[in-house]
Amino acid sequence: MHDAPEIGSTSWSELLSPRYSAATMTLCLGVALFAFNGFLVSTSLPTAVREIGGLELISWAFTLYLVLSIVGGASGALLKARLGARTALVGSALVFLAGTLIAAYASSMTEVLIGRALQGLGEGIIAATCYALIPELFPSRLVAKVFGAEAVVWAVAAFGGPLVSGLLTEHLSWRAAFLVNVPLALIFIALVFRIVPKFSGEVARLSVPFLRLAAIGCGIMLVALASIMHTLAMEVLFVVGAAVVLASVIAVDRRSRIPLFPSDAFALNSTVGIGLWIVLLMPVAQASTSVYLVMTLQDLWGYGPTKAGAFNATFAIAWSICAIFVANIQDPRRRAWLIRLGPTLLVTGLAIIVFGFSLDIPLVVMLGQIFIGTGFGVSWGFLSQTVMESARSGERDRASALLPTLQSAGYAIGAAVAGLAANAAGYPEATTPDALRDATITIFFVSTVIGVGALVAGYALPLRKQNLLAIEMQKQL
Known part of the structure; x- marks a missing residue:
């Protein structure tokens, strides 16, 4: 241990x-x-x-x-x-x-x-x-x-x-x-x-708390179904319904004898609570690139599947390289700075993608992808570790296990929100390059706004107490 x-x-x-x-x-x-x-x-x-x-x-x-x-x-x-x-x-x-x-x-x-x-x-x-x-x-x-x-x-x-x-x-x-x-x-x-x-x-x-698990499944299913609804009103209804169901699960879980989540999950006054918001919101914001970037590259600029896939993979490459590069950092102050840098780079990258499509310059869009991957790479490991180590006594397993689950939920919610934005902007009906470009800009602008939520949460993350503890232990060593 x-x-x-x-x-x-x-x-x-x-x-x-x-x-x-x-x-x-x-x-x-x-x-x-x-x-x-x-x-x-x-x-x-x-x-x-x-x-x-x-x-x-x-x-x-x-x-x-x-x-x-x-x-x-x-x-x-x-x-x-x-x-x-x-x-x-x-x-x-x-x-x-x-x-x-x-x-x-x-x-x-x-x-x-x-x-x-x-x-x-x-x-x-x-x-x-x-x-x-x-x-x-x-x-x-x-x-x-x-x-x-x-x-x-x-x-x-x-x-x-x-x-x-x-x-x-x-x-x-x-x-x-x-x-x-x-x-x-x-x-x-x-x-x-x-x-x-x-x-x-x-x-x-x-x-096993089957009712809560079933409610989680229903909430995510509502998110998935929202993306195939034929009217904007129904899409909004399904997304709002999913949010209500999932929020209700968290509220009920806090009062349960058999909790699934940490007691301060999504609380706005704890490191674990705010950290989980970042873990959720970063994938929600990034999901639009996973869903729409490759398709847009093919339809707008005539990229083939291989070229578009390689273009999209710059995100994963940047994430991996940066995660390796920062893993040697032990200074708690620098780690705290990198956790906050992650959402900042995410928002910057999404804004650059919007700018790149508005200028019609593929290399600028790729730069945005690299910024987003860098944001995840420099922050994700330290963010996850912070949530794990800040969990209350007896709740570390629940906090740790929630991380990959929340990441998957974030991508599901983000895909639904991106689909909602795409349909509202007329992306499926776009028949001209200008119409497709305008719809794409709308999708990534909405993602940028969502990313701002992760950025605000990053700067609200209360890391001071944990940093002081780590520094004190470093002095003792």
Whole structure:
């Protein structure tokens, strides 16, 4: 256990030392299951649809995965507390594996949807539990490097996932692309048995708050459905309804005997509460680039899929490089400054994208993408660590496990809001370059405004007390 912050010299090689190498590989593989799976499926699923039919259901393959992954992530800390991390990880990996096999050998789109739902449920629990294990398996001085390593996994997945899936789908079968997950899951299970200790406590009776988990699923489903509504009024209604449902879940959870979230989740007077707002709002603001940038590059400037994809990947590259570069920083004051710099760069990058489209200059838009990726890279690891280490006594697992879940929810909400802005601006009906450019500018302007919320939260984050504690410990060392 590593409850107290540690300040001291450290190097990347320590992650690969005999003491930490297995833990590093386990957590990175947990991230890889999620990262590669998304890229593998998005590339191979269109071919699957042409073979087995069900084109009208293709969007649900992603929607169900997302909804179930968020529900699974919300239950991750509870399952870890009641069953132990090893049981939770192995059980969820088996669920993920079962979903993979069902989808890979599906003969209808309905079977693919069942498999995708099981994949989402299993991966949501895996991601949440892995995050909760980071402060247990690594000392504080290495946590930022763990997040840097995970950022590299995401970057590799962004490039390697579509390439591997494309080659397998083209030369073997779309089913082979799905089956790439099988050896990854089996290796992950073996590593969990090796590195994650047996549960030392007594396995408690598992009282699962199904009503709250179902409400979370319904809230995210409303967000997803908002994007396919045909009228602006219905889109707004669904988004507002989702906000009401999810806010009600948080309010009820605070009074529950079996809480899913930290007691100060989203409170405006605590480091954890404000930190979680940043974790939510940054992906909400950035989601518009994931949904609309590649499409706009193709439609407005005539980019091919490969060129547009490489353009979009500059975000992941910047995130990874910057996460590696800042991971050696141990000074708490500099870390606090970088946490606040992240949302600042995000807003700047989105504003640059708006400027780039208004000038009709692709390189300016790419610069905006790089700024956004840099913002995430310099701040995300330190922000996550701050939330983990600022959690109240007995709530660290719930705070840690909520991070990846909230990130996924942020992207879902952001995609819905971007879709709402796109439809209001006439993006789907745009038939001329000028109309498409104007609609795109509106989408990214709305995202910039949302990003300002993350920026304000960043400067409101109460880090002073934590910094003083870290500095005092540094003096003692």
